[in-house]
Amino acid sequence: MLVLADQIHCERKGGKVSEPIDVSQWPRIHSGVTHPFWWGGVVFITIAATIIAVFIVGFFYLWIVNVALDRMGWPPAGTQLPPALYPGIEVLLLGICAFTTIYGGKYLERGHTRIFVLAQFLCSGMAATSVLLRWLQSEALPFGLGDNAYTSFVWILTGYHLMHVVAALFATAILAWLAIKGYINSERRLGVDLNIMHWKFTALSWIPIYLMLYWLPRWTQ
């Protein structure tokens, strides 16, 4: 409200401006917060994060319902808990992915395209390993998709997150290729900024999912 009041205050004192704004000499290439794409990226990440938040709320909602109504307990009685090792390694791998893209971006900004490409490769490798681990994990799960609501949540959340990993992996690989081809450089790096944003989200969002799906049931049982 304060901001708004301020705005209206500004309006009152705003006088007539007669000089045109000449932008012909302004730079045309931008990255970061000045570019609408950055803002679009923020809104998209907000949507993706809200989706994960809604999933998490749904998970706890069923937990409460099953315990409070004395129905099945949570996870429902008789559920074998999933092994936590592979997804735990993924926390690490995805973290490395995020860091390599962030530092890759910093080097690109300073003009070290080669280091950037290297970082992208490293990141892609880690991400690919992560996808592989996710696959192995799904093979090792001691339950099916529809055994009960908890197992459904394990599948749907890891699956939804996997989509982000795959998309980020794909984008990272393409950025590496574009950098090799010279399309991306220290000036033109909007795509890199967005990829960093996406990786931060992908790596960070895995942590609550991991804790909630794999560890919380262990601690509360």
Added chain:
Amino acid sequence: MCKGFRIPIVALLLMACGGPQSMFETAGPDAARVIVLWWILFAICLFVTIAVIGVLLVASFRRRSEGELPVPDKKLGVAMGWGIGVTIVLLTVILTATFRSSDAYAEQGPVALTIDVVGKLWWWEVTYLGENGEPLFRTANEIHIPTGVPVRFRLRSDNVIHSFWVPSLAGKVDLLPGRTNYLRLAANKAGIYRGQCAEYCGIQHALMAFLVIAQLPEEFAEWMEAQQLPAREPKDEMTHRGKNVFLQAGCAKCHTVRGVAVAVEAGPDLTHLAPRHTLAAASLPNRRGHLGGWISDPQGIKPGNLMPATPLNSEDFQALLRYLENLQ
């Protein structure tokens, strides 16, 4: 014993000016309280409507002289301030009335009787429970309650969501699969009150109705006693034949008649079918012609319902009707 209620429903329906399913034809304290709340809400909203429309009309059509100065913003601001103030006061009144009314609504207390109601596709299974919650007997689509004492409904569903609504007695409560809800109400007037499923539940949602029949306690006790008896045995040859038809033509696969056939509860319990006022979830009056029509063409009457047509030769058919009418 139920002779007093054997008046054709139609006549009853016409007597009630608000209709047999009207929330204004209150027959109990819970429904009556809502009407008090309604008049408060109505009075406030009527006042607001008249005030706003009045201001709108005056604002639009008031005479404006040629050289009239524009209305100063300050004056409009003061008017707006008044409007907001009045709105806040009225909202407070409404919320207070709501909460007072809801508290009374949520009031828990002793009940004379608990009746288990399970929403089916698309009818109501009613089980009367004993003091320790043990089932006494089962019936369908017609719930008798004693007047003057609070009774409790235990509401459940084993299929889709339904909603239990008898406007003359109380507001609605949903029947949810996997959950159990309770509704406590009392009828203070003897009479027949129509209820209907209020949550969309599939193809025959529209005709999933039931009757609540409030009776004086003594009459109710009589009814309870009669209901707990097993089905009446056939007296003559025709009814005997009807019983055999019932057992062999497939009726007994779905319909229980206590002492004769126990089915896996696919359809309503028919042990005491004859005294019921209605058939097919309060969609048809319980008369011979309608009963026959319902048995021979259920899909024509309520398309999509789960009862198949039963082809019978005319003698078997007459015998079956006779038998069913005998189930007093």
Added chain:
Amino acid sequence: MNTQTDDPVNHETLDCTWGNPFGLWGWFTIVNHKNIGIRYLVTAFIFFLGAGVLGVLMRVQLASPQNDFMGPDFFNQVFTVHGTVMMFLFAIPMVEGFAIYLVPLMIGTRDLCFPRLSAYSYYVFLIGGIALWISLFLGSAPDAGWFNYPTLALKEFSPSHRISVYATVISFIEVAALAAAVELIVTILKQRAPGMTLGRTSPFVWSILVAAIMIVFAMPGIVVASVMLAMDRLLETAFFQPALGGDVLLWQHLFWWFGHPEVYIIFLPATGIVSTIIPVFCGRPLFGYTAVVVAIISTGVISFGLWVHHMFATGLPTQADGFFAAASGLVALPTGIQFFAWLATIWGGRPVFKTPFLFCFGFISLFLIGGLTGVMVASIPFDLQVHDSYFVVAHFHYVLIGGVVFPIFGGIYYWWPKFTGRMLSERLGKLNFWMMFIGFNVAFFPMHNLGFRGMPRRIYTYLPDLGWDILNQLSTWGTYLLALGVLVLLINIVWSLRRGRPSGDNPWNADTLEWMTTSPPANYNFAEVPRITSLNPVWKDGPHPAPGVRGLREDAREIIITTSVEAEPQAVVELPGPSIWPFILAVISSIAFIGSIFSPWWYVAGFCGGLMAAACWFWPIKSTVSGKVER
């Protein structure tokens, strides 16, 4: 309007730069916001007419007891499609259409920030909508209501593909609405003309901004719910299966978390339209601009605390119910503030009863009734009686037709000259209004009483002697009149397109920025991006404002980016031009969604294909300005 002789702008080059490609192939590559906006408006309006016909069919069926005009199987599809289309394929897309067309004009920019995204959004919406209508003609349309509660919606009780069609169509709409929301938020925050601080931004733009932000936070509820439903049906997961630890109310919470804000997502832009029209026809600025903006924002916030009032009958704890009842009453306050602002504006001005104003007049009186019955149903004990009865049907039609359709019709009459350069007939317009106004009241007012008499919603028939016959018949007659009223608009449109009077640039002498340029606007909207010094720029500066932004290239789609609050010029950015890839990506998305009715592998294939298409969409292209431009 910048046609002074010393005009430094080369209109021809500029028009060519921002122009659209020709031909059938070209049609699928167009990204200009005005074209996309018109497509959105026309498509949504056609869906509105179709769903309106379904509404009339339902009224025919219900005109008399035990009518056999329709069987229950078809009726249930009809009411489900009616609700789904009206909420998802008409209301949201219609306001988005207005927003996509008008927002860039009202904030003084040349296009939306992600032009290709809006094209993508439109194709997804179009294909999803067509899929739903085809399913109705094939007799396999959804039949569990637009609210689609499990367990009825689960495979056990709805084994055919009908509900899967629902889940799929919802996915289309989610994607389309979210894409448009992202676009509108960023455009409004970053592309307002220099000097258009947030405090000089018109109420319509504010309402779109708030509605778009609400979409961002509300839509995920239905995204998650529809994914869970599709998986429960396709992969036999257990989210809504009570026997396996799921819960039926989980759907209701998720659905109404979206579903209640949804009402305000479409209602707030409607109030924005009203706040735009009323001052113009009263000849004075909107009174209480700040209050109106604050009211819009707080309505948006409060609307997220109301969803449980759709669930009072489910037996939730009474304390929880109390909170939501209080919030539901509270939301009346900001709406009341908007009402007072409009009334004060009319009082302080000299109202001219042209058709757009007439529709706002109708809006105020009808929405008043809908809003008040809304306050009534917030009162829990009363709600438990009327919930899911025809009282509620009456209530939300007063809210949605009175509160949204009437402003939209007003908006059509008001902006028609902007869209086409021609006027609609005033005489037909007045006829249109009165037929709709009277027809609507005759159709829907009796429904309040039907609710009191115990008539539940969503019934395909009812028995005689329940006291419902006459009121239902009356309602059906009213519906005919309402439908004929809508028909008058179509006649008016055809008449106007053929021989409507040319309107000139600013036929209403309106104040907002879209009237500062030509009607219809050139491809580039503004020859010179203006500099804004007031909330009512046209009234303050006339058609020739102070010098604005100079030096944007004419041979490239350049726009000026400004800061999000103060609208200080910040950067120049080049927008991408026409492209076929949004259409291709939309087709791939559609294959994935529709395929997922049958097998999850379609979804996987669509996801991979979508990544490829997205890469092509963003592939760096040769730019006219600086060699290569990324993205």
